[in-house]
Amino acid sequence: MRKQRNPIPTIDTIIEKNGKIVLVKRKNKPFEGKLALPGGFVELGETVEHAAVREAFEETGLRVKLKEILGVYSHPKRNPLLHTLTVVFIADPTSGKVRADSDVSEAKWFELKDIDFKNLAFDHAKILKDYMNWKKKKGTYWSGKE
Amino acid sequence: MRKQRNPIPTIDTIIEKNGKIVLVKRKNKPFEGKLALPGGFVELGETVEHAAVREAFEETGLRVKLKEILGVYSHPKRNPLLHTLTVVFIADPTSGKVRADSDVSEAKWFELKDIDFKNLAFDHAKILKDYMNWKKKKGTYWSGKE
Numbered sequence: 366m367r368k369q370r371n372p373i374p375t376i377d378t379i380i381e382k383n384g385k386i387v388l389v390k391r392k393n394k395p396f397e398g399k400l401a402l403p404g405g406f407v408e409l410g411e412t413v414e415h416a417a418v419r420e421a422f423e424e425t426g427l428r429v430k431l432k433e434i435l436g437v438y439s440h441p442k443r444n445p446l447l448h449t450l451t452v453v454f455i456a457d458p459t460s461g462k463v464r465a466d467s468d469v470s471e472a473k474w475f476e477l478k479d480i481d482f483k484n485l486a487f488d489h490a491k492i493l494k495d496y497m498n499w500k501k502k503k504g505t506y507w508s509g510k511e
Numbered sequence: 512m513r514k515q516r517n518p519i520p521t522i523d524t525i526i527e528k529n530g531k532i533v534l535v536k537r538k539n540k541p542f543e544g545k546l547a548l549p550g551g552f553v554e555l556g557e558t559v560e561h562a563a564v565r566e567a568f569e570e571t572g573l574r575v576k577l578k579e580i581l582g583v584y585s586h587p588k589r590n591p592l593l594h595t596l597t598v599v600f601i602a603d604p605t606s607g608k609v610r611a612d613s614d615v616s617e618a619k620w621f622e623l624k625d626i627d628f629k630n631l632a633f634d635h636a637k638i639l640k641d642y643m644n645w646k647k648k649k650g651t652y653w654s655g656k657e
Contacts, residue, residue, distance in 0.1 A: 371519050372553055374585075374596050407518055409594055412585045414653050434651035437580060437598045439520075439558045448555055450520050452583045452598075505580035505651060507560050 372450040376417040377404030379455045387425050390471035396486030417454045425472040426464040429456035436506030443488040518596040522563040523550030525601045533571050536617035542632030563600045571618040572610040575602035582652030589634040
């Protein structure tokens with residue numbers, strides 16, 4: 366296997382509408398069966414904003430318009446398989462209807478209050494807590510922010 | 512050489528005080544002799560926030576406290592040598608005095624209006640234009656933001 370020398374960049378997107386957000390149920394390792402924000406790896410030659418729009422569509426069927434960056438999360442243990450760094454966007458859905466793709470078994474709108482934070486993959490519980498702060502007072506966030 | 516499969520993460524930091532920011536003069540490729548924000552690669556096992564504080568100190572002699580993320584810039588051509596993705600922080604200096612380290616030949620405080628934008632490395636001219644918008648109206652930024 367190729368030796369990893371730097372964290373691998375990924376993106377995740379909070380698609381929000383009327384107080385709800387979209388979560389997907391993961392089919393693959395790690396965190397199979399857990400709920401997560403739609404997201405994935407940033408490919409070589411691709412911008413983070415392109416990756417976010419691409420993965421949102423692939424995993425949820427929604428076309429999105431990115432509004433802001435919530436933060437960048439890069440704790441070495443956030444993914445138990447390899448060190449990843451994720452850029453989290455906040456986006457509006459612009460068209461399409463929620464449907465799951467082959468990488469995820471479910472994609473669904475959730476009221477924030479109905480989300481079981483103990484059932485979230487990676488550090489997405491921390492990310493959604495920061496998102497709730499962002500809704501009140503904006504700002505940007507990262508893994509070790511005090 | 513190892514084949515690159517994803518963009519390589521880096522960080523850059525805008526250290527601001529009384530309307531001035533710190534720029535360094537680069538000694539190494541690419542952009543030798545050009546001015547740049549202090550920054551560098553994120554190492555495996557390190558968070559972006561740790562890398563930002565570490566590189567700011569190494570390159571400028573200043574201890575900093577990170578305040579916000581300005582944006583994430585990942586255009587594949589922003590660095591002519593390899594595809595990098597940079598997380599740009601805004602920080603306050605907390606102690607230390609500006610001095611250059613071995614990777615840079617100069618580190619200096621600049622008034623924004625005195626910066627020659629044509630003499631900046633990478634996409635740092637775009638980043639500093641976004642920073643001037645941020646000073647007026649906050650928000651977050653990326654390479655392809657309209």
